[in-house]
Amino acid sequence: MNLKQFEKQQYLNIETFRKNGQGIKTPVWFVQDEEMLQVWTQAGSGKAKRIRNNGTVRVAPSTASGEPTGEWLDARAQTNESPETIKQLEVLMKKKYGAMFYFFGLLGRMRGGAKYTAIIIQA
Numbered sequence: 001m002n003l004k005q006f007e008k009q010q011y012l013n014i015e016t017f018r019k020n021g022q023g024i025k026t027p028v029w030f031v032q033d034e035e036m037l038q039v040w041t042q043a044g045s046g047k048a049k050r051i052r053n054n055g056t057v058r059v060a061p062s063t064a065s066g067e068p069t070g071e072w073l074d075a076r077a078q079t080n081e082s083p084e085t086i087k088q089l090e091v092l093m094k095k096k097y098g099a100m101f102y103f104f105g106l107l108g109r110m111r112g113g114a115k116y117t118a119i120i121i122q123a
Contacts, residue, residue: 077119
């Protein structure tokens with residue numbers, strides 16, 4: 001997967017698919033780690049559930065509102081809830097998003113200490 005279009009981008013739009021094939025597009029924060037993209041999300045989120053059922057996704061760099069700013073790419077995604085992966089992703093997200101990542105993490109903890117997962121996206 002050519003990930004050049006994701007460099008220096010703040011958001012990507014990830015399209016996941018319901019069991020009936022309907023696509024659901026969601027703009028998210030992400031980090032690029034070598035030849036993969038990683039997303040931090042709650043383990044019980046809809047996108048994480050859909051990826052567990054069907055790892056086929058499409059991704060494009062986007063604005064915060066989800067408007068694509070580049071080409072859509074077909075990819076495969078999987079969730080990973082291992083403590084090592086979550087910790088590594090947390091470090092990368094804090095480095096990229098700074099205080100805003102801390103703020104949203106605090107909100108998650110205030111809502112009951114949500115469990116998180118990493119979404120790993122590859123060609």
